[in-house]
Amino acid sequence: MSHSKDRPSYLAHHFSDPAQQSDSAKLGMWIFILTEILLFGGLFVAYSIFRAWNPDMFYNAHKFLDVKMGGINTVVLITSSVTMALSIRSMQLGRKKQTIGFLVATLLFAAVFLVIKYLEYSHKFHLGQLPGKFYTFTGVKGNNPHIFFSIYFVMTGLHGVHVIAGMTVIVMMLVRTMRNRFSSEYYTPLEMTGLYWHLVDLIWIYLFPLLYLIG
Amino acid sequence: MSSMPEKNYLTEKRGLKSWLLTLDHKRIGVMYLIGISISFALGGIFALLIRLELLNPGRDIVGAQTYNQLFTLHGAVMIFLFIIPGIPAALGNFVLPLMLGAKDVAFPRLNLASWYIYVFGALLAVVSIFTGSVDTGWTFYTPYSTQTSGAVVTMTLAAFILGFSSIFTGLNFIVTIHKLRAPGMTWFKMPLFVWSLYATAIIQVLATPVLGITLVLLILERVLGMGIFDPAMGGDPVLFQHFFWFYSHPAVYIMILPAMGIISELISTFSHKRIFGYRAIAFSSFGIAFISFLVWGHHMFTSGQSELASMIFSFLTFFVAIPSGIKVFNWLATLYKGSISLDTPMLYALSFLFLFAIGGLTGMFLATTATDIHLHDTYFVVAHFHYVMFGGTVIAFLGGLHFWWPKIWGRMYNENWAKISALLVFVGFNVTFISQFIMGIKGMPRRYYTYLDQYHRMHGFSTIGSWIMGLGFFIMVVYLVHSIYKGRPAGSNPWGSLTMEWETTSPPPTENFAGDMKLTHGPYDYDKIVPRTD
Amino acid sequence: MIESTMINRNSHHHIAPLWLYLAIGGALLVLTAVTITVSYIDLGGWNIVVALVIASIKGSLVAMFFMHLYYDKKIYTIVIVMGLLFLSIFISLTMFDTGRRGDIYEIKSEPIKPEADFYKELPPADSLDQTGHSEH
Numbered sequence: 001m002s003h004s005k006d007r008p009s010y011l012a013h014h015f016s017d018p019a020q021q022s023d024s025a026k027l028g029m030w031i032f033i034l035t036e037i038l039l040f041g042g043l044f045v046a047y048s049i050f051r052a053w054n055p056d057m058f059y060n061a062h063k064f065l066d067v068k069m070g071g072i073n074t075v076v077l078i079t080s081s082v083t084m085a086l087s088i089r090s091m092q093l094g095r096k097k098q099t100i101g102f103l104v105a106t107l108l109f110a111a112v113f114l115v116i117k118y119l120e121y122s123h124k125f126h127l128g129q130l131p132g133k134f135y136t137f138t139g140v141k142g143n144n145p146h147i148f149f150s151i152y153f154v155m156t157g158l159h160g161v162h163v164i165a166g167m168t169v170i171v172m173m174l175v176r177t178m179r180n181r182f183s184s185e186y187y188t189p190l191e192m193t194g195l196y197w198h199l200v201d202l203i204w205i206y207l208f209p210l211l212y213l214i215g
Numbered sequence: 216m217s218s219m220p221e222k223n224y225l226t227e228k229r230g231l232k233s234w235l236l237t238l239d240h241k242r243i244g245v246m247y248l249i250g251i252s253i254s255f256a257l258g259g260i261f262a263l264l265i266r267l268e269l270l271n272p273g274r275d276i277v278g279a280q281t282y283n284q285l286f287t288l289h290g291a292v293m294i295f296l297f298i299i300p301g302i303p304a305a306l307g308n309f310v311l312p313l314m315l316g317a318k319d320v321a322f323p324r325l326n327l328a329s330w331y332i333y334v335f336g337a338l339l340a341v342v343s344i345f346t347g348s349v350d351t352g353w354t355f356y357t358p359y360s361t362q363t364s365g366a367v368v369t370m371t372l373a374a375f376i377l378g379f380s381s382i383f384t385g386l387n388f389i390v391t392i393h394k395l396r397a398p399g400m401t402w403f404k405m406p407l408f409v410w411s412l413y414a415t416a417i418i419q420v421l422a423t424p425v426l427g428i429t430l431v432l433l434i435l436e437r438v439l440g441m442g443i444f445d446p447a448m449g450g451d452p453v454l455f456q457h458f459f460w461f462y463s464h465p466a467v468y469i470m471i472l473p474a475m476g477i478i479s480e481l482i483s484t485f486s487h488k489r490i491f492g493y494r495a496i497a498f499s500s501f502g503i504a505f506i507s508f509l510v511w512g513h514h515m516f517t518s519g520q521s522e523l524a525s526m527i528f529s530f531l532t533f534f535v536a537i538p539s540g541i542k543v544f545n546w547l548a549t550l551y552k553g554s555i556s557l558d559t560p561m562l563y564a565l566s567f568l569f570l571f572a573i574g575g576l577t578g579m580f581l582a583t584t585a586t587d588i589h590l591h592d593t594y595f596v597v598a599h600f601h602y603v604m605f606g607g608t609v610i611a612f613l614g615g616l617h618f619w620w621p622k623i624w625g626r627m628y629n630e631n632w633a634k635i636s637a638l639l640v641f642v643g644f645n646v647t648f649i650s651q652f653i654m655g656i657k658g659m660p661r662r663y664y665t666y667l668d669q670y671h672r673m674h675g676f677s678t679i680g681s682w683i684m685g686l687g688f689f690i691m692v693v694y695l696v697h698s699i700y701k702g703r704p705a706g707s708n709p710w711g712s713l714t715m716e717w718e719t720t721s722p723p724p725t726e727n728f729a730g731d732m733k734l735t736h737g738p739y740d741y742d743k744i745v746p747r748t749d
Numbered sequence: 750m751i752e753s754t755m756i757n758r759n760s761h762h763h764i765a766p767l768w769l770y771l772a773i774g775g776a777l778l779v780l781t782a783v784t785i786t787v788s789y790i791d792l793g794g795w796n797i798v799v800a801l802v803i804a805s806i807k808g809s810l811v812a813m814f815f816m817h818l819y820y821d822k823k824i825y826t827i828v829i830v831m832g833l834l835f836l837s838i839f840i841s842l843t844m845f846d847t848g849r850r851g852d853i854y855e856i857k858s859e860p861i862k863p864e865a866d867f868y869k870e871l872p873p874a875d876s877l878d879q880t881g882h883s884e885h
C-alpha cells in the first residue's frame with residue numbers, strides 16, 4: 001500500500017514485484033499438476049493390476065476400441081496443444097488478434113475431440129459394452145470383461161471431464177484477452193491455462209496406447 | 216500492563232460480510248478455528264455417547280445399529296473435519312505468514328475458497344447423518360460399504376470435497392514458504408513449525424488426490440457396480456484397502472507432523488534455550504514424510520495381502536521410529552539445563568512427550584506381523600491410535616492454541632483454570648485409554664456393541680475417564696470464551712519468544728506488520744539475545 | 750521478422766521460436782504413427798514396453814517444450830519428478846502384493862471370481878459379435 005506509485009495494477013498487495021507473483025503462480029500450478037497426476041495415478045494402478053491378472057481378457061476386450069477414432073483424437077489433441085502454445089507465444093509478442101485466433105482454434109479442436117469421444121461412447125452403449133453391472137455384451141473372451149470397460153470408461157470419462165474443464169477456462173481466457181486484460185508483460189493466467197491444457201494432452205498420450213493399442 | 220492496539224485485524228472492518236468475504240489469512244484462520252472447534256465438539260459428543268453405551272454390556276442408551284453409526288461418525292468427523300485441517304488450516308493459516316514476515320499466504324482467494332469447500336463438505340457430512348447415516352467405520356471398507364444401506368455416497372462425497380480443501384491449503388503453504396519469506400529469512404532461519412508445515416503440505420498434495428480417486432471409485436462401485444473392488448464381480452476388496460491406506464497412512468502424518476512442529480516451538484520458548492539439533496528436527500520431518508509413503512501395508516497384515524508384502528511393509532514401518540526418535544531426543548536435549556517455565560502451553564508440550572512416546576512405541580508392537588495377528592482389530596489398536604492422535608496431535612494442538620491464543624485475540628486466558636483443565640484432560644485421557652490397552656491385550660475386539668463380563672470393569676474405567684476429559688474440555692471452553700471478552704490485554708510478546716510473529720502487536724494489524732519485515736535474528740537465538748517481554 | 754529465441758526485455762519471459770513449436774508438434778504426430786504401427790507387430794511382452802517408452806518420449810517433449818520445463822527453473826521439474834516417483838511407489842508396492850499372494854504359504858492364489866454371476870444371465874455367446882474394428 002505504501003508504495004503504490006510504481007506498482008502495476010495487476011500486482012497483488014502481498015507480493016513485492018511481478019516476478020515474485022508470476023513465479024508463485026507457476027509453482028502453484030505445477031503443484032496442482034502434480035495432484036492431477038496422482039489423481040489419474042490411482043486409475044493407472046487399477047489398470048496395471050487388472051491387466052496383470054487378466055492379460056488375455058484385456059487383449060480381447062481392447063479390440064473393441066476403435067484405433068482409427070482414438071488415433072484421430074490423438075492427432076486432434078496434439079494439434080490443439082500446438083495452437084495453445086502458439087496463442088501464448090503470440091501474447092508474449094503482444095499480438096492480441098493472433099492470440100484470439102489460436103485460442104478459438106484450440107477450442108474447436110477440443111470440441112472435435114469431444115464429438116469423436118461421444119461417437120465412440122454411443123457405439124459402445126449400443127453394443128452393451130457398459131461399465132460394471134450394466135455390461136451385457138457377450139463377444140469378449142476371457143474373465144470378467146466388464147472390468148476392462150469399467151476402467152476404460154472411468155479413465156476416458158475423467159479425462160473428458162478435464163477436457164470440458166479446460167474448455168471452460170479457455171473461454172474465460174478468451175474473454176479476458178478480448179477485454180485487454182493481458183499484455184506482453186502480464187499474461188500469467190493464459191500461461192497457466194496453457195500448462196493445464198498440455199496436461200490434458202499429456203494424459204491422453206498415455207491413455208491412448210494403454211487402452212487402444214494393447215499388443 | 217500493556218493495552219490493546221487501536222487498529223487490528225479484528226476491529227478494522229466489522230460485520231459478518233467483512234468476515235465471510237475476507238482474504239486475510241488471519242481471519243480465515245479464525246474462521247477455520249471456529250469450524251474445527253464445532254466439529255471437535257460434535258465428534259466429542261459422539262465419543263461420550265459411545266463410551267456411555269459401553270458402560271455396561273448390552274443396551275444402555277442406543278441400539279446396535281445406532282452404535283455402529285456413532286463410531287463411524289466419531290471417526291469420520293474427527294479425522295476429516297477436525298484433525299486433518301486442525302493444525303495446518305486453523306493455527307497454520309494464522310501463524311505461517313506471520314512467522315515468515317509475509318503479508319499473507321501466496322493465494323488468499325484460494326485460501327478463502329478452501330474454507331468454503333471445508334464448510335460445504337462439513338454440511339454434506341451432516342446431511343449424511345440425517346439421510347440414513349453411515350455404519351461402515353471411517354475406513355469405508357468394501358465390499359460392506361458397497362452393500363450396506365445408508366448414506367455412504369453422501370458421506371464419501373463429503374470426504375472427497377474435504378480433500379480438495381486440504382489440497383488447496385497444502386498447495387498454498389508450499390508456495391508461500393518458497394516465495395514469500397521476508398528478506399534474510401533463509402531456509403535454515405525458518406521456525407521449525409514452518410518446516411513441519413512444509414513437510415505436511417507435501418504429503419497433503421501427494422497423498423490427498425489418491426484419496427479423491429479412491430472415493431470416486433467407491434461411489435462408482437456403489438452406483439454402477441464397477442466391479443473392481445467387489446469380489447462377487449471379480450474385483451479385489453484388498454485393492455480398496457491399498458487405495459485407502461496409500462492416502463490414509465500418510466494422512467496420519469498430516470495430523471502428527473504439524474503437531475511435532477508446535478512442540479519444537481513450545482519446548483524452545485519455554486526452556487528459554489536454543490533448540491537442540493535444529494537441522495536434525497527439520498530434516499526428520501521430511502524423513503517421516505517420505506517413509507510414510509512406503510508403509511501403508513501395515514494396516515493389511517490380516518487382510519489376505521501377500522505375506523511377502525506384509526514382511527516388507529513391516530520392515531519398512533520400523534524405519535518410522537528413527538526420525539521420530541531423533542525428534543524426541545532433540546526435544547529432551549533442549550529441555551536439559553534449560554530454564555523451564557511451566558506455563559499452560561508447556562504443560563501440554565510435556566504431556567505430549569509422555570503420551571506420544573507411549574503411542575509411538577505401541578505402534579512398534581502393531582508393526583510386528585507376529586504380534587499384530589493377535590492385536591489386530593482389538594482395543595489395543597484403538598488405544599494406540601488415540602495415544603498418537605489425541606495424546607500427540609490434539610494435545611499439541613491445545614498447546615499451540617494456548618500459545619498463540621494471546622496473539623490471535625490480544626487477550627490472556629485465566630492461567631489457573633487453564634492448568635486445571637490441562638490436568639483434567641491429561642488424567643482423563645490416560646484413564647480412558649490405558650484401560651483400552653489392557654482390554655485389547657486381553658482380546659476385546661474394536662467396534663463391538665457388547666462384550667463379555669470379564670471386560671466390564673475396564674470398560675467402566677474407560678467411560679469414567681471420558682467424563683473427566685469432558686469436564687476438562689468444558690472448563691476450557693468457558694475460560695477461553697471468557698478471555699476473548701474479559702481477558703487482560705496480552706501485549707505483543709507474553710512468552711518472551713523469538714520467532715517473528717511475536718514482533719507485531721497482539722492482535723496483529725491487517726497488514727501483519729507495521730512495515731516491511733526483515734530478519735534480524737534467528738528464531739532460537741536465546742543464547743545471543745534476551746527477548747523483549749511485554 | 751526474425752524468428753529466433755529471444756527474451757522479452759520487459760518481463761524476462763522466454764519466447765520460443767515458431768519453428769520449434771511446429772517441429773515438436775510434427776515429432777509428436779510422427780511418434781503417434783510409430784506407436785500405432787508398432788502395436789500391430791507381435792513383440793510379446795515387449796509391446797507394452799515399447800508403447801510406454803514412446804509415450805514417455807512424447808510426454809517429455811510436451812513437458813519440456815510446450816510446458817517450458819526445459820527453460821524454466823529446475824524446481825518445477827523436481828515437483829513433477831516427485832509425483833512420478835511416488836506414483837511408481839504406489840504402483841510397485843501394490844503390485845508386489847497382488848502379484849505375490851501365496852508366495853510363502855502354499856495357498857493357491859487365483860482370480861477371486863473368474864466369472865461374475867451376471868454373465869450367466871446374458872444370452873449365450875453363440876454368434877460371436879464381430880464388431881471389433883482393429884485386427885491384430
Ligand SMILES: [Cu+2]
Nearest residue numbers: 464511513514
Ligand atoms: Cu499406518
